[in-house]
Amino acid sequence: xxxxxxxxxxxxxxxxxxxxxxxxxxxxxxxxxxxxxxxxxxxxxxxxxxxxxxxxxxxxxxxxxxxxxxxxxxxxxxxxxxxxxxxxxxxxxxxxxxxxxxxxxxxxxxxxxxxxxxxxxxxxxxxxxxxxxxxxxxxxxxxxxxxxxxxxxxxxxxxxxxxxxxxxxxxxxxxxxxxxxxxxxxxxxxxxxxxxxxxx
Numbered sequence: 001x002x003x004x005x006x007x008x009x010x011x012x013x014x015x016x017x018x019x020x021x022x023x024x025x026x027x028x029x030x031x032x033x034x035x036x037x038x039x040x041x042x043x044x045x046x047x048x049x050x051x052x053x054x055x056x057x058x059x060x061x062x063x064x065x066x067x068x069x070x071x072x073x074x075x076x077x078x079x080x081x082x083x084x085x086x087x088x089x090x091x092x093x094x095x096x097x098x099x100x101x102x103x104x105x106x107x108x109x110x111x112x113x114x115x116x117x118x119x120x121x122x123x124x125x126x127x128x129x130x131x132x133x134x135x136x137x138x139x140x141x142x143x144x145x146x147x148x149x150x151x152x153x154x155x156x157x158x159x160x161x162x163x164x165x166x167x168x169x170x171x172x173x174x175x176x177x178x179x180x181x182x183x184x185x186x187x188x189x190x191x192x193x194x195x196x197x198x199x200x
Contacts (some may be wrong), residue, residue, distance in 0.1 A: 007155025007187030015069035018132035026059035049078040122139025148193040175199035
């Protein structure tokens with residue numbers, strides 16, 4: 001693989017055209033502040049170009065759509081800085097982001113719905129956070145496959161960030177021992193990405 005963080009760079013979707021909600025950007029600052037304090041904030045900020053540094057230190061409003069590039073470049077600074085290039089920490093980071101994202105309205109929606117109910121609506125939920133791409137879920141009993149079409153995220157998101165986010169969200173629905181693993185990945189030569197979800 002070309003890069004353990006980015007994956008195959010030439011296959012990634014245009015991060016300036018693909019957009020995400022501002023709360024995804026804001027959660028990065030909160031995570032670093034809670035985990036590593038002011039020293040962590042300074043470390044990450046020093047690794048960013050002025051454009052991304054400003055977004056990290058002064059995040060946009062939660063519901064303002066931003067280029068996904070902001071999130072990815074800030075994450076790169078976190079990965080190379082306080083995470084000390086330990087890619088496995090990105091899964092716990094994804095879980096934190098999920099807990100941060102699920103405000104009172106979304107949390108109530110997740111608590112009312114069963115795991116299968118929520119997963120069948122994965123594409124609707126995805127579009128609340130990212131504009132670009134389509135999720136195609138297939139749910140059978142206590143397992144599901146989610147195929148990802150028309151978007152290719154950097155490898156760290158496919159392998160760690162998104163699975164971590166979804167595992168935390170699944171626990172809110174009452175799922176016991178949820179497991180989310182990447183089963184297909186464009187960065188590994190597959191035609192599209194896919195997640196395999198299991199729970200009890």
